[in-house]
Amino acid sequence: MDRRLSVSLVEDQPEMRELWRRKLARLAGFVVLDEFADAETVLAGLGTTWRVPQFILVDWNLGEGRMNGIEFIRRSKARFPRLCCVLITAYDEVPDLPDAAARAGAAGFLYKSEPLAQLPERLLAAYAGEFPLSPAATRHLFTLRQAEGAVQASVEAALKNLTATERATFLLLRDGLTEKEIAVRRRRSPRTIHNQLMSAYAKIGVHNHAEAVAFLQRGRISP
Numbered sequence: 001m002d003r004r005l006s007v008s009l010v011e012d013q014p015e016m017r018e019l020w021r022r023k024l025a026r027l028a029g030f031v032v033l034d035e036f037a038d039a040e041t042v043l044a045g046l047g048t049t050w051r052v053p054q055f056i057l058v059d060w061n062l063g064e065g066r067m068n069g070i071e072f073i074r075r076s077k078a079r080f081p082r083l084c085c086v087l088i089t090a091y092d093e094v095p096d097l098p099d100a101a102a103r104a105g106a107a108g109f110l111y112k113s114e115p116l117a118q119l120p121e122r123l124l125a126a127y128a129g130e131f132p133l134s135p136a137a138t139r140h141l142f143t144l145r146q147a148e149g150a151v152q153a154s155v156e157a158a159l160k161n162l163t164a165t166e167r168a169t170f171l172l173l174r175d176g177l178t179e180k181e182i183a184v185r186r187r188r189s190p191r192t193i194h195n196q197l198m199s200a201y202a203k204i205g206v207h208n209h210a211e212a213v214a215f216l217q218r219g220r221i222s223p
Helices: 014-025 039-045 071-077 097-104 116-127 137-159 164-175 177-184 190-204 209-217
Strands: 005-010 032-037 056-059 086-090 108-111
Touching: 005 014, 005 039, 005 116, 014 032, 014 116, 032 039, 039 071, 056 071, 056 116, 071 086, 071 097, 086 097, 097 108, 097 177, 108 116, 116 177, 137 190, 164 177, 164 190, 164 209, 177 190, 190 209
Parallel strands: 005 032, 005 056, 056 086, 086 108
Antiparallel strands: none
């Protein structure tokens, strides 16, 4: 039985695919099953025409008009939840990519600027569930989490200006309810709910329903 870890490569640049293939082929623990230039071809045949590998190393930007690596990971993980997908990209100036990759179900996030010699180690870490990150990606994620924390803190601070009743009513806007629906949920008259919301809007500094919903979407607010 072949105990090597199987890898499929998805990269639109032939030279880059060749570099990855040669690096992995020289190692006893890996075998490259397939190489692809686009994600659409992989999705169309994964599990039928193509074997399902243990790893898929996929580039983020696969060419104009083509499915990108994050969307590919999202779709392939929906079909094969145990598939280990590692996203790699040259775009280290796009700060939200590591977070988007993690949310899509990626098992790791790498930059092409990293030394090629580190690739096998990164893949093994992903297979072990360690979610390997390039150092720059770690900084991007940390900065994003800091910003999210600051936004949430500012939203929570604004909500402290509301009474308990106003807060309970105001937070129901997150569920997409109208004033009449909130009145039913809260067992209050529509006029009472309207007055509570108007008071909450004034205290928070929003002017209408749309602005209130946008305000709530800025942070994860507990009831």
